[in-house]
Amino acid sequence: MADDTLIAVKEAIASTAKVDEAKRRAMAERATSDPEGFWREEMRRVAWMREPTKIKNTSFEGDVSIKWFEDGELNASVSCLDRHIEAGRGDQVSILWEGDDPNSDSRTTYRELHARVCRLANAMRRLGVRKGDRVCIYLPMIVEAAVAMLACARIGAVHSIVFGGFSPDSLASRIQDSECTLLITADEGRRGGRKVPLKTNADEALKTCPSIRHVIVAKNTGTAVAMQEGRDLDWAALCDREAEICEPERMNAEDPLFILYTSGSTGKPKGVLHTTGGYMVWASFTHDLVFDYRPGEIYWCTADVGWVTGHTYIVYGPLANGATTLMFEGVPSWPDSGRFWQVVDKHGVNIFYTAPTAIRALMRDGEEPVKKHKRSSLRVLGSVGEPINPEAWLWYYRVVGDERCPVVDTWWQTETGGILISPLPGAVAQKPGSATLPLPGVQPALVDGDGKLLEGAAEGNLVITDSWPGQMRTVYGDHARFVQTYFSTFKGMYFTGDGARRDADGYYWITGRVDDVINVAGHRMGTAEVESALVAHPKVAEAAVVGMPHDLKGQGIYCYVTLVAGEEPTEALRKELVAWVRKEIGPIATPDAIQWAPGLPKTRSGKIMRRILRKIAANETDSLGDTSTLADPAVVEELVENRVGR
Numbered sequence: 001m002a003d004d005t006l007i008a009v010k011e012a013i014a015s016t017a018k019v020d021e022a023k024r025r026a027m028a029e030r031a032t033s034d035p036e037g038f039w040r041e042e043m044r045r046v047a048w049m050r051e052p053t054k055i056k057n058t059s060f061e062g063d064v065s066i067k068w069f070e071d072g073e074l075n076a077s078v079s080c081l082d083r084h085i086e087a088g089r090g091d092q093v094s095i096l097w098e099g100d101d102p103n104s105d106s107r108t109t110y111r112e113l114h115a116r117v118c119r120l121a122n123a124m125r126r127l128g129v130r131k132g133d134r135v136c137i138y139l140p141m142i143v144e145a146a147v148a149m150l151a152c153a154r155i156g157a158v159h160s161i162v163f164g165g166f167s168p169d170s171l172a173s174r175i176q177d178s179e180c181t182l183l184i185t186a187d188e189g190r191r192g193g194r195k196v197p198l199k200t201n202a203d204e205a206l207k208t209c210p211s212i213r214h215v216i217v218a219k220n221t222g223t224a225v226a227m228q229e230g231r232d233l234d235w236a237a238l239c240d241r242e243a244e245i246c247e248p249e250r251m252n253a254e255d256p257l258f259i260l261y262t263s264g265s266t267g268k269p270k271g272v273l274h275t276t277g278g279y280m281v282w283a284s285f286t287h288d289l290v291f292d293y294r295p296g297e298i299y300w301c302t303a304d305v306g307w308v309t310g311h312t313y314i315v316y317g318p319l320a321n322g323a324t325t326l327m328f329e330g331v332p333s334w335p336d337s338g339r340f341w342q343v344v345d346k347h348g349v350n351i352f353y354t355a356p357t358a359i360r361a362l363m364r365d366g367e368e369p370v371k372k373h374k375r376s377s378l379r380v381l382g383s384v385g386e387p388i389n390p391e392a393w394l395w396y397y398r399v400v401g402d403e404r405c406p407v408v409d410t411w412w413q414t415e416t417g418g419i420l421i422s423p424l425p426g427a428v429a430q431k432p433g434s435a436t437l438p439l440p441g442v443q444p445a446l447v448d449g450d451g452k453l454l455e456g457a458a459e460g461n462l463v464i465t466d467s468w469p470g471q472m473r474t475v476y477g478d479h480a481r482f483v484q485t486y487f488s489t490f491k492g493m494y495f496t497g498d499g500a501r502r503d504a505d506g507y508y509w510i511t512g513r514v515d516d517v518i519n520v521a522g523h524r525m526g527t528a529e530v531e532s533a534l535v536a537h538p539k540v541a542e543a544a545v546v547g548m549p550h551d552l553k554g555q556g557i558y559c560y561v562t563l564v565a566g567e568e569p570t571e572a573l574r575k576e577l578v579a580w581v582r583k584e585i586g587p588i589a590t591p592d593a594i595q596w597a598p599g600l601p602k603t604r605s606g607k608i609m610r611r612i613l614r615k616i617a618a619n620e621t622d623s624l625g626d627t628s629t630l631a632d633p634a635v636v637e638e639l640v641e642n643r644v645g646r
């Protein structure tokens with residue numbers, strides 16, 4: 001796709017948008033030249049109990065310290081609930097829930113959501129949960145997930161959500177790392193007509209989690225689950241006796257709001273820590289600008305609350321802005337591949353935000369399932385999670401949006417708290433496949449391998465040179481790892497781990513990760529995690545895992561496995577290893593290919609040359625590059641010969 005495919009902002013959209021091109025430019029200029037003044041105004045989007053006088057106090061040097069609004073006090077749940085009720089919007093729907101089963105849905109008003117949050121918050125306080133305590137949430141996409149998040153915020157407890165698709169082991173290691181004292185889960189989840197045994201998984205995990213004192217169990221499918229006397233409590237029975245009002249905890253702007261574990265290039269997933277004030281301002285600011293949200297509209301983000309997109313753009317951003325946020329329990333392909341559009345028509349969805357992997361999967365099924373539904377309510381389409389290829393972008397724009405709706409390709413990360421690079425619907429002309437321009441207040445740059453800033457049109461490593469309010473503050477319990485991971489590669493800059501190209505118009509084109517993180521169907525995974533799962537198997541001596549191109553998932557998981565001496569590489573063992581990784585990490589880590597590797601390409605110092613393994617997995621074996629530093633070049637020939645064809 002040529003860079004010059006420019007889709008101009010339509011006049012009708014520009015003239016009604018909250019932010020047009022001139023306003024965007026003015027905002028961007030002000031945010032850079034006078035960040036204090038800019039954020040002193042923008043911070044008023046959240047409800048402060050004590051307005052901050054100090055705005056920005058950040059340093060990317062040395063020990064790295066990031067503080068925004070540091071003398072302010074607030075409670076995130078008040079911004080999301082109380083103030084909307086006080087403003088007379090208590091009867092407006094806050095969460096519009098659509099079940100996996102097309103015949104089940106529910107509407108929860110702001111007043112009702114407030115009451116449910118307060119009841120649970122009171123119950124948690126009664127169980128002894130205090131400000132600063134960590135609470136693990138392992139729930140499916142039901143309203144209770146948002147209630148649990150906001151109830152934690154209400155009492156100052158720090159939530160750590162673990163995606164419902166993670167295995168008991170993955171759940172356990174996250175609970176252990178942050179020493180959670182309470183777990184909130186459900187009997188079972190539902191997805192695509194199947195059941196997910198959440199409580200059974202939780203019981204398995206809790207065998208190795210001594211910090212957990214109580215488990216609150218929401219009834220979802222109603223199946224009978226084991227309840228451990230004294231530890232496990234039924235959500236409804238517990239909350240029924242609680243009051244509908246609960247005094248919100250006064251939180252400092254820099255008190256933690258949540259931890260969310262995410263994968264990096266090395267070691268165990270790290271607990272990304274976000275604090276209250278800056279995160280809430282960023283969530284509200286970006287949700288408002290990027291989606292041009294207007295009162296009364298129905299907004300739908302199809303992510304799961306287990307990922308950062310669900311945190312910021314299903315719960316905190318939309319609720320802070322008083323929106324009606326649609327929460328979907330199901331999957332795009334069930335009962336059929338028209339489900340998204342059926343839901344759009346059923347509820348009159350105006351803003352729709354999904355992932356490229358879903359778009360590509362739907363594209364495969366053709367236009368008919370889309371065209372069967374009217375979709376006339378749609379106004380803005382969004383994309384997130386991985387680079388969107390121009391072909392999928394154009395299909396989304398033409399077929400789903402009938403060329404009426406701007407597509408906002410939003411680039412951001414768990415670490416950034418919210419969107420950093422994206423077009424604004426009424427203000428930025430689009431190019432299919434480009435996340436376009438930074439939001440006001442965001443200062444991206446490209447650097448070469450030595451950290452030298454690149455000017456003009458260039459390709460390099462994507463860094464951010466100054467702080468923005470939604471930035472993560474630390475890795476929970478390991479500030480040194482935070483500094484090491486994000487600020488040591490290029491001194492004085494936040495390193496995103498992504499590569500990008502900037503064209504002559506200053507538009508950014510994200511090219512993908514430049515580290516050992518892979519992106520499988522929008523889910524982020526460290527190759528090191530899959531490797532350590534594989535080598536935990538008694539028959540595996542060594543493993544190397546890389547991403548490979550995958551038509552639907554963006555990237556697939558390609559594993560090179562060396563067996564211990566005497567073990568036979570059989571089809572049965574291959575299947576066993578696939579099942580093993582699923583059990584160790586969860587179904588999202590299911591290997592797509594396993595290649596038996598009698599040896600792995602290593603340098604003379606014993607380092608695995610992943611560059612070569614990536615090339616073999618991608619079937620680009622005629623461009624393996626320099627192999628002269630290999631200890632044993634014959635290993636490569638063997639691997640090329642026995643590559644697993646797709």
Ligand code: 6R9
Pocket residue numbers: 262307308309383384385386387388409410411412413414415435496497498510512513519522523524
């Ligand atoms: C929000 C989220 C972050 C990584 C990020 C990048 C990739 C996300 C993207 C995108 C190209 C986009 N990514 N959005 N790449 N264009 N619009 O996905 O967070 O799960 O932490 O993943 O996802 O590689 O570094 P997270």
